[in-house]
Amino acid sequence: MPAPNAGARYRRLMSLVVFAAGFTFLLFEVSWNRLLALALGATVTAATIVLAGFMAGFGYGALFWGRRAVGRQNMHHLLALLLLGLGATGLLDLVIFHYILPGWGAGQDGGAAPPPVLLYMVTGFLLFLPAFHMGGIFPLASRLATDAESRRASTLGGLYAAETLGSAAGGLLAGFVLLGTLGQLGTVYVGVGLSVGMGLWIMADSRFRPLATAPEGGSVPEAQGGAAGRSRRQVAAQDQRPRLLRAATLGALFCGFALLTLQVFWLRIFKVYLTNTSYSFALVASLAVLGLFTGSTLFRRRAGREAPRPEDLVKVMWGMIITAGLGLLLLVRLPQALMFPLQAALTDPAVRVLGLPVLASLLVVFPPAIFSGYALPLACSLFTTSRQGMSGDVGFILMINTIGSVVGPVLAAFVLIPTVGAVLGIVVVMAWLALGAWLIGRGRQGTGAQVAALAVLCVALALVVARPQIRTLPPSFIRFDRQVLFYEEEVEGTIAVAQDRDSRSQAKYTFVNNSAVIGSSYDAVKVVKMVGHFPFFLGADIEDALVIGFGIGVTTSAIAEHPEVQRIDCVELVPGLQKAASHYRERNRNVLDDPRLTIHSGDGRNFLLRSDRRYDLISCDPTHPILGSGNLYTRDYFELCRAHLNPGGMVSQYLPLHKLRQQDLLGIMATFAEVFPYCSVWLGHYHAVLIGGATPPDTDFAHWAERVQALPEDNDFLLDPYHLAATFMLDGPGLRALGTGSGINTDNLSYTEFFHPDCLLPGNTAANLEFLDENRTLVTEFFRDISDAELMKRYIRGNALLNRSLELGLSGDREGSRRALLQAAQVNPENKEYPFLLRLNF
Numbered sequence: 058m059p060a061p062n063a064g065a066r067y068r069r070l071m072s073l074v075v076f077a078a079g080f081t082f083l084l085f086e087v088s089w090n091r092l093l094a095l096a097l098g099a100t101v102t103a104a105t106i107v108l109a110g111f112m113a114g115f116g117y118g119a120l121f122w123g124r125r126a127v128g129r130q131n132m133h134h135l136l137a138l139l140l141l142g143l144g145a146t147g148l149l150d151l152v153i154f155h156y157i158l159p160g161w162g163a164g165q166d167g168g169a170a171p172p173p174v175l176l177y178m179v180t181g182f183l184l185f186l187p188a189f190h191m192g193g194i195f196p197l198a199s200r201l202a203t204d205a206e207s208r209r210a211s212t213l214g215g216l217y218a219a220e221t222l223g224s225a226a227g228g229l230l231a232g233f234v235l236l237g238t239l240g241q242l243g244t245v246y247v248g249v250g251l252s253v254g255m256g257l258w259i260m261a262d263s264r265f266r267p268l269a270t271a272p273e274g275g276s277v278p279e280a281q282g283g284a285a286g287r288s289r290r291q292v293a294a295q296d297q298r299p300r301l302l303r304a305a306t307l308g309a310l311f312c313g314f315a316l317l318t319l320q321v322f323w324l325r326i327f328k329v330y331l332t333n334t335s336y337s338f339a340l341v342a343s344l345a346v347l348g349l350f351t352g353s354t355l356f357r358r359r360a361g362r363e364a365p366r367p368e369d370l371v372k373v374m375w376g377m378i379i380t381a382g383l384g385l386l387l388l389v390r391l392p393q394a395l396m397f398p399l400q401a402a403l404t405d406p407a408v409r410v411l412g413l414p415v416l417a418s419l420l421v422v423f424p425p426a427i428f429s430g431y432a433l434p435l436a437c438s439l440f441t442t443s444r445q446g447m448s449g450d451v452g453f454i455l456m457i458n459t460i461g462s463v464v465g466p467v468l469a470a471f472v473l474i475p476t477v478g479a480v481l482g483i484v485v486v487m488a489w490l491a492l493g494a495w496l497i498g499r500g501r502q503g504t505g506a507q508v509a510a511l512a513v514l515c516v517a518l519a520l521v522v523a524r525p526q527i528r529t530l531p532p533s534f535i536r537f538d539r540q541v542l543f544y545e546e547e548v549e550g551t552i553a554v555a556q557d558r559d560s561r562s563q564a565k566y567t568f569v570n571n572s573a574v575i576g577s578s579y580d581a582v583k584v585v586k587m588v589g590h591f592p593f594f595l596g597a598d599i600e601d602a603l604v605i606g607f608g609i610g611v612t613t614s615a616i617a618e619h620p621e622v623q624r625i626d627c628v629e630l631v632p633g634l635q636k637a638a639s640h641y642r643e644r645n646r647n648v649l650d651d652p653r654l655t656i657h658s659g660d661g662r663n664f665l666l667r668s669d670r671r672y673d674l675i676s677c678d679p680t681h682p683i684l685g686s687g688n689l690y691t692r693d694y695f696e697l698c699r700a701h702l703n704p705g706g707m708v709s710q711y712l713p714l715h716k717l718r719q720q721d722l723l724g725i726m727a728t729f730a731e732v733f734p735y736c737s738v739w740l741g742h743y744h745a746v747l748i749g750g751a752t753p754p755d756t757d758f759a760h761w762a763e764r765v766q767a768l769p770e771d772n773d774f775l776l777d778p779y780h781l782a783a784t785f786m787l788d789g790p791g792l793r794a795l796g797t798g799s800g801i802n803t804d805n806l807s808y809t810e811f812f813h814p815d816c817l818l819p820g821n822t823a824a825n826l827e828f829l830d831e832n833r834t835l836v837t838e839f840f841r842d843i844s845d846a847e848l849m850k851r852y853i854r855g856n857a858l859l860n861r862s863l864e865l866g867l868s869g870d871r872e873g874s875r876r877a878l879l880q881a882a883q884v885n886p887e888n889k890e891y892p893f894l895l896r897l898n899f
Contacts, residue, residue, distance in 0.1 A: 118192025123452020348426020
């Protein structure tokens with residue numbers, strides 16, 4: 058017999074094992090999700106299919122290895138082999154995903170690109186392999202750690218708590234530390250090393266050998282009836298067995314479906330309200346996992362005092378229904394209830410990016426996750442029959458739970474969000490849980506509980522049929538009481554178009570989730586038209602153009618104004634923006650009706666990766682790099698663009714000045730300059746534009762002026778060659794002389810995705826404006842043969858004063874801003890923009 062405390066020590070060792078396995082699993086999942094977004098596209102479709110393959114491997118692995126371990130000797134050797142297999146297949150996947158899959162998926166080396174369905178199947182199979190090994194770890198560890206029948210439930214609760222805590226730690230460390238410091242490859246190496254190291258330790262250390270235990274059932278005190286009492290209890294237990302199996306199976310299925318499905322809806326709504334960064338949603342996901350940890354810890358403590366019952370599963374489901382419902386009431390008014398009252402605190406970047414998601418998740422996500430964390434070990438405890446068969450029973454319940462976890466998110470993303478929306482989707486999940494509670498409690502619960510379950514089902518059905526318009530709008534729409542012109546929830550995002558009610562400008566705003574696509578303000582329209590027009594002005598001979606990101610079509614319409622263009626391919630991640638574009642006909646000139654235009658749905662970078670077509674112009678106006686499009690500002694992306702350019706072709710790219718530190722702005726420009734030897738930076742008020750190519754542009758000023766003046770008059774874009782030339786800031790040599798700032802931005806180590814919180818400081822835009830203005834290259838060093846050098850000097854001086862006016866306005870000095878703009882109009886009276894801006898803004 059083991060020493061009295063040997064069992065406790067062994068359970069602690071098994072807890073350490075499952076903690077490490079959970080840590081590695083989430084670290085892999087976070088890393089591969091990001092890595093595969095580059096090969097498959099950063100779409101909800103790709104991410105959901107990848108998750109399905111991942112979870113399918115986990116569920117089948119739990120069933121397969123759990124049953125295989127029943128009656129097996131030296132189970133700790135099998136456990137070690139599973140950890141070694143997890144590390145080995147994780148390393149294999151890294152090699153294939155990083156070095157092989159992108160080229161094969163793109164059809165490089167002369168081969169045709171495989172169809173997306175084949176690419177998804179291969180990727181799903183590769184993800185299946187490590188998940189298959191991971192799925193067996195918990196069932197085996199639960200059997201090894203249980204040294205007595207009386208401790209089955211508490212052991213399961215403790216191990217599940219350790220696994221979920223490890224998962225939370227792995228996800229947080231990967232998202233907040235490792236990916237930003239070690240990079241994509243280094244992060245996966247950490248997981249591989251931990252898994253392999255743990256497996257070797259189990260093989261070598263004698264402390265992991267299974268403990269000798271008492272015979273099944275143990276001894277029964279005489280006071281309980283001895284053999285006769287044991288017989289009566291066994292008969293009673295046998296009579297209860299079908300009910301326990303049914304309750305455990307239904308509980309695992311319904312709760313597994315519910316939590317991950319709710320997460321899809323929560324994340325969609327949070328994306329509309331919160332700052333959309335990798336950090337924000339790593340916190341939301343981690344709070345859900347920490348809720349699972351809390352629930353399993355509560356189960357472990359209670360299981361040590363009383364035996365689990367099927368009725369407990371019913372209570373758990375009602376707990377999820379009630380907390381999900383209360384969370385929904387908060388969600389639909391989150392800006393008014395939480396964000397606006399905390400507005401003063403949210404000026405701090407760390408609070409906005411980190412604090413607000415944590416607080417919102419604690420109120421909305423954490424409570425239902427606690428009940429879900431209680432449910433899984435409870436279902437496992439109800440289903441297990443004996444210690445000997447424990448691994449197989451636990452494996453079966455994990456598989457059933459995983460089936461729900463796969464079906465739920467797929468149904469949420471592709472059916473419920475497009476048809477009923479995220480808010481009513483949560484109502485559907487509440488009805489699903491009510492159905493589960495009714496099925497488990499049928500014939501056993503009181504009439505009141507059954508009636509309540511049916512009532513929830515009826516109310517949910519009525520709401521889904523009626524479909525009341527419950528819109529989740531960006532906080533700015535609510536704060537400024539903007540009139541909503543268009544609203545649609547679709548698979549890839551929630552689209553909203555609004556217009557100011559009471560202002561002279563009547564500006565319009567279009568958002569996908571909480572990221573602005575474009576506004577109709579003068580500066581927003583000006584810069585996107587610069588992105589479209591400037592390659593033509595610089596002499597590029599453009600017949601075939603690719604636009605990554607249609608938005609509402611302003612950049613595309615600028616390209617379409619040039620008659621030499623024969624074909625425009627445009628890729629848009631969120632197809633519904635084509636409908637929103639109808640509200641900007643005066644801006645995009647009905648470009649959707651242009652027969653030269655073909656719009657493709659999907660991820661623009663992935664489209665380029667899988668295409669063998671070359672273009673004369675590749676234009677990109679993405680969302681801000683820290684808000685989800687960081688992979689469109691890396692060296693790898695710029696190299697992909699260069700590889701798809703025809704000789705003499707150009708790339709034009711929007712470059713924000715806000716939400717970037719000076720060193721990050723420098724780093725992005727240096728990254729662009731490393732790929733494109735002939736590059737330039739242009740300033741459009743609060744924004745910048747990057748232009749680059751492999752061959753020198755035409756910088757003859759007479760040719761520039763001729764091309765500018767050939768376009769028809771545009772009320773939104775001043776076609777003055779001197780005015781537009783004065784927006785020039787830097788050429789390649791001038792840019793390279795400034796240094797690399799934060800360094801070269803890469804897919805492997807991206808500081809635009811894993812950014813410093815100081816990026817959100819409100820003074821960054823003004824500081825970056827001032828920096829560019831102070832370091833600008835002389836226009837005369839870029840353009841040749843300027844016909845009127847004195848006139849150009851006046852335009853340059855006026856532009857510098859305009860920039861100063863913008864800086865003062867951003868700092869809150871409205872009068873100083875007005876005076877600087879008046880001075881610009883005096884210094885450069887030929888520039889018609891300054892009187893217009895004075896009328897518009899003052």
